[in-house]
Amino acid sequence: MFSPEDISYYIISLGCPKNEVDSERLNADMHSVGFASAHDIDTADIVFINTCGFIEAAKKESIETIFDALDYKASQTKTFKKRLVVLGCLTQRYKEEIIKEIPEIDLVWGLYDSSLIEELARLWGIALIKGTIAQKRKPLIENLPYAYIKIAEGCSNFCSYCAIPLIRGRFTAYPPSMIVQEAQEALNRGVKELIVVAQDTAVYNYGSIRVWNLLNMLSKLEGDFWIRLMYCHPDHIDDRLIDALATVSKVVHYIDIPFQHASKKVLQSMNRKGDPDIYLQLAQKLRNAIPDIAIRSTFMVGFPDEDDNDFKLLLEFVKEAQLDRVGVFMYSPEEGTQAFAKGDTVKKATKKKRYNMLMKLQQEISQQRLRETIGTIVQVLVEEQVDPQNYIGRTQYDAPEIDGIFFLTAHNVRVNDIVTAKITDTLEYDRIGVLI
Numbered sequence: 001m002f003s004p005e006d007i008s009y010y011i012i013s014l015g016c017p018k019n020e021v022d023s024e025r026l027n028a029d030m031h032s033v034g035f036a037s038a039h040d041i042d043t044a045d046i047v048f049i050n051t052c053g054f055i056e057a058a059k060k061e062s063i064e065t066i067f068d069a070l071d072y073k074a075s076q077t078k079t080f081k082k083r084l085v086v087l088g089c090l091t092q093r094y095k096e097e098i099i100k101e102i103p104e105i106d107l108v109w110g111l112y113d114s115s116l117i118e119e120l121a122r123l124w125g126i127a128l129i130k131g132t133i134a135q136k137r138k139p140l141i142e143n144l145p146y147a148y149i150k151i152a153e154g155c156s157n158f159c160s161y162c163a164i165p166l167i168r169g170r171f172t173a174y175p176p177s178m179i180v181q182e183a184q185e186a187l188n189r190g191v192k193e194l195i196v197v198a199q200d201t202a203v204y205n206y207g208s209i210r211v212w213n214l215l216n217m218l219s220k221l222e223g224d225f226w227i228r229l230m231y232c233h234p235d236h237i238d239d240r241l242i243d244a245l246a247t248v249s250k251v252v253h254y255i256d257i258p259f260q261h262a263s264k265k266v267l268q269s270m271n272r273k274g275d276p277d278i279y280l281q282l283a284q285k286l287r288n289a290i291p292d293i294a295i296r297s298t299f300m301v302g303f304p305d306e307d308d309n310d311f312k313l314l315l316e317f318v319k320e321a322q323l324d325r326v327g328v329f330m331y332s333p334e335e336g337t338q339a340f341a342k343g344d345t346v347k348k349a350t351k352k353k354r355y356n357m358l359m360k361l362q363q364e365i366s367q368q369r370l371r372e373t374i375g376t377i378v379q380v381l382v383e384e385q386v387d388p389q390n391y392i393g394r395t396q397y398d399a400p401e402i403d404g405i406f407f408l409t410a411h412n413v414r415v416n417d418i419v420t421a422k423i424t425d426t427l428e429y430d431r432i433g434v435l436i
């Protein structure tokens with residue numbers, strides 16, 4: 001039998017923040033039964049790849065990462081044979097195909113659950129250490145100033161293009177007590193930003209507890225920190241949620257709303273209820289209640305039967321909405337979804353052209369909205385020290401990894417502090433300022 005204390009592991013997490021939460025749970029469970037974490041893939045005895053299978057590009061990245069990881073198995077330096085474990089959304093959906101096509105993988109699993117560790121221990125003769133107290137989550141990167149707090153699993157919106165319900169099932173809310181406990185553990189680690197995520201956070205409902213109640217509960221935890229709300233389906237944002245964004249202390253004035261399109265015809269084909277007027281009214285309602293709110297969204301181009309007029313409506317909507325941040329992606333057909341039967345009717349070159357046009361338009365809008373913030377006072381979460389006088393951080397209007405950063409000139413501030421600064425200039429997507 002092998003001892004887990006003599007076996008190291010490394011986790012590669014792909015895809016969205018929801019997947020990262022699963023990777024952190026795997027990390028905590030591996031640590032709790034005695035395994036040692038490795039600094040990189042080359043020094044690890046077991047490599048886990050937590051895959052994404054949301055769209056074609058994500059699936060391609062997952063497959064490429066798997067093949068890249070196979071090379072590490074060639075270097076054998078210990079008695080314990082190097083192993084590769086692949087899990088996550090891709091394997092949940094295509095498990096049998098992956099086992100058949102890539103037999104070099106030592107263990108193929110679906111979505112993470114703790115029985116994975118019991119199974120690999122059984123297969124490879126590892127005597128797990130019992131009786132330790134497991135953390136709920138263990139970050140893959142230590143000392144990050146933010147943590148993703150997943151409040152639910154799955155999705156029941158059944159957008160016609162989306163495979164998430166096929167992979168992760170219907171929407172299932174986590175108990176508020178579990179969510180608050182994970183948030184408290186993150187704060188105990190020194191985290192200064194709790195980022196609330198799910199496939200649709202706006203629809204959270206556990207008994208009588210709705211998402212605005214949950215934000216209140218999180219805000220009552222002690223400490224100086226931010227709460228950020230991501231992934232709010234526009235059909236489920238109501239006045240109570242808007243009021244919570246406006247009034248609950250510690251909740252930053254930021255919201256992520258995946259509008260996806262503006263043409264009513266396309267939205268109906270997507271199995272969504274909106275139209276340009278409804279979505280513009282929602283954006284205006286948010287700004288009336290919270291004048292400084294930053295609104296982020298995502299849009300899809302090239303959905304089946306999207307014609308020039310549909311795309312024109314989308315461009316007009318983006319011009320009028322004046323959103324702060326926007327992500328754009330091109331439609332890719334996903335097996336098993338309603339839209340798959342329609343076929344991939346929009347030419348690839350047309351998709352690319354529309355993608356470039358929409359991105360160029362939004363780039364101009366984002367830059368203008370950034371310039372309008374010059375001279376304003378903002379809160380900045382300091383994330384990195386460059387030299388004694390220069391730091392990098394983020395304002396409350398910028399989510400990590402997807403939005404801009406803040407270049408701060410200051411003296412004697414600490415990493416992970418939330419400080420007050422004045423914006424003096426802006427770059428393409430970033431802000432520049434000084435401590436006040």
